Amino acid sequence: MTERTRLLDRAIIGGRRFFVGLSASRAVRRGAGLWLTALLFAATGIYGMERGGHMPAAIETARDMGDAAANLAGFKIANVNLSGQNHVTPGDILATAGVKPTSSLLFLDAEGARMRLEQFAWIKRATVQKLYPDRLDIQVVEREGFALWQKDGRINVIARDGTVIAPYSDDPRYIRLPIVVGDGAQTHVVEIVDALSLVPGVRDQVRAAIRVADRRWTLKMRNGIDVRLPEHGLSDALEHLAVLDQRKSLLSRDITVVDLRLPDRVSVRLSDAAYEARQAELKAKAKTKKGSSS
Template identity: 90%
Template sequence: MSQRTRLLDRTIIGGRRLLVGLCTSRAVFTGAGAWLTAALFVATGLYGMERGGHMPAAIETARDMGDAAANLAGLRIANVNLSGQNHVTPGDILATAGVKPTSSLLFLDAEGARMRLEELAWIKRATVQKLYPDRLDIQIVEREGFALWQKDGKINVIARDGTVIAPYSDDPRYIRLPIVVGDGAQTSVVEIVEALSLVPGVRDQVAAAIRVADRRWTLKMRNGVDVRLPEQGLNDALEQLALLDQQKSLLSRDITIVDLRLPDRVSVRLSDAAYAAREAELKAKAKAKKGSSS
């Protein structure tokens, strides 16, 4: 049983007891008694609507009646000023705020409208002001797309705080956003994006940053090389990588993995072709050395 139903139950029972008390004490049935009887009938009606599931429709009807009366008094919402919206359409804003062609300024719940607007993914902050007699101002501060987050084969645009804003589309505003992948990547996205911004030479070669066990990052480079980064010392590892690439063209070599997880060494894994070529070269050198010594 809902709290509203329990309250109505108590109201009806209490009203009936009071009415019986008035009758048994031979109280004069004056205007006060009439008001009590009317209140009891109203409570009984509300109780019946609650039990019958008609309460939402009844509330909506009562609101429409109130709006109609307020509109006749000159309090119809005639002007709505919207500002700050870019991704959210005016229609979505008005519908979420509960503003209809028949809405009155008097009965619009500005605080409720603000709270509903801020539940929309794109909206970070909203302000709703009623300016009597007929003007409504709604100011929107939208979230900005900060990165693309891929998980379970789906790509979404996320805000700086990791909030999922919208599914990815071919919108030109999204094409250059960095891509992060995996569980936890959305909540740690600022860490990797800001760290890569300090090494633009490396950043521009990154296809995606993959979150591993929600502890560290692996960079997937555009040429297929994986760069395994440490849990601690992320910025130092990226600076080291940038220096090695600048001085030795590390990321352009025929390798598959660069491992920077240990602070005192850099490990590199050759591609299969490079490894086979390396082995053949070593065997040729060993053979030549053996021949020269015999």
């Protein structure tokens, strides 16, 4: 039994007792008795609709009747002023706010409409104002696409606060957004995007930032190199990487991994071809050294 049902049970029982008590009193006039009888029947009807699951339909019908009466009285919504929308269509805004062609300004719940609009993924804030007798103003502030988040093979556009806005599409507005990957990447997206913005020479070479165990980042560079970043000191590590790339063209070398997780050293892993070439070079040097010593 729901809380609403329990309350209605109590109201019906209390109403019956009150009605019986008043009916037995000589002080009750006939008019009062009629009103109490009507109220009791109304409460009983509401109770029955609640128990039968018909309450939503009854409320909707009552609202429509109220709107019809209010419209006849001059409170029909004749002008709707929408502002701030870019991604969200006017139809979506009105439908979400609960504004129908038959809605009246008098019975429109402005606060409820605002709350429903702010549950819409694209809408960050909304303002709903009723200007009597027939004007409705709705202003929205939309979220902006901040990054693309890839997880479980799906890519979504996310806002700066990590809110998923929409599935990725070929919309030109999304093509240049940074890409983050993995669990937790959406909630830490500002951290990596802002840090990379300070080293544009590195940022422009990044294909995606991968969140590892929701503790640190690995950058997947466009040429295939993985840059393993530390859990702490992210900005310092990226600045160090930028200096190494500028002075020694680190990110253009034949390597597969740059490991910056230790603060006092930088480790690299050569590609297979570079490793074999290095081994051959070392053997040649050793052979030359041995020949010269003999």
